Amino acid sequence: MNVLEVRGLSKSFGGIQAVSDVSFDLGEGEFLALIGPNGAGKTTCFNMLNGYLKPDRGSVKLGGRELIGVKPRRIWRMGVGRTFQITETFRSMTVLENVQMALISHHRETGNLFSRATRMHVDKAMSLLETISMADYANRACSELAYGDLKRLELAVALAHEPKLLLMDEPTAGMAPSERIALMALTAEIVARERLSVIFTEHDMDVVFAHSHRIIVLNRGELIAEGTGDEIRANPHVQEVYLGGGTVFENTGATADA
Template identity: 70%
Template structure:
């Protein structure tokens, strides 16, 4: 089966600064792939090129074999690529269900049609999506009063409204408490597995990365230095050097901190 996303020799220069250099990888259908690295490694730049916010200096990005390099973000979104952001972007003055309805209105191309009764459109679909992410009981609450973890779950429902084949998630658990992070990523992994959606996500919390990733890539100074399974990345000397200056990056569950 051909990959959902195929990236070859992707590079981005800002003047003399090489932010991303010769990055290549494939993402399979239903795969949960983590892209990790220290601050300034080039993760956000890479994401912005994949989604069309930045034009690559070189390289190719293909979605199911179709070249999307240079396409605008809205074109890429229409092709089936969704994205969530490190800082949530919801309509604070609207209710939870209205936020999802707006996403569905856009998905069904009704934004430029007269809709004096927009609050009635796609309400059942919106409620079903909220039920999927465990937010149905908060459908009528305004986003301005939601806890941050609930905003993250709402953002996931909004992303799913577009029925994406690929979801790019930029630090999906940023700003959340440790227990909330694990719960959100478990929910995300379960939903995406059910729907067969491929995911590329960045994350700084190694517990989240190792618990839920099928595969992990590591960027450092714009270059991929490792690509492998959880065990391979955990025990990779180059990765340990980048994160901790040597030593163990992550201790398996059940092993004491002073073992």
């Protein structure tokens, strides 16, 4: 059964058609990459999936339930986790407290006036930090972390309420190449173990071809191709779109374990 069904998604800003009539499905446990040159409509598309933008037309169904018109926080409650292109964390809290906040919210305890927040859900939060190998950082102030660590922390926060679907907007943007590979390998491992479904946007083709099960290519707001890494590489239309960008579609060897 499909986790997510997107049908006829369209959005224009003023006279510019940012996304037009995009439809695709996402299967359970699938790792789907959304790619395209700059300005292709990836982020617009993404923001319509997570509720930050309202499309002009179209529907997005999560397990049969419509997401269009639902507030981002409700979409999260329906079992969708997300990470941001530029990390968003609670800077004045520790790493552990950031994860605890997600758990507190998940258990609907944010209205609690008298418990000590730092003593709640400690075990669960620590085990989440262990999955991303950040248990040693638990009591570090978030503001002291390196960027790559913040990205990993966001992943732990996104996993806190055991989502069915994970939306990752350029998960490796701003990271060093070695960190990119490590983060995505970690994500792939968690996704496989938890039977999560993932949609991510990405510019780094090594990352895309290495980890995605399926790829969707957008150009000027339209879906121009869909398929596995090899199919996308061989697609002449995609090559044409990317040719000016200088991206090389060769199997570089980094794709071994998709």
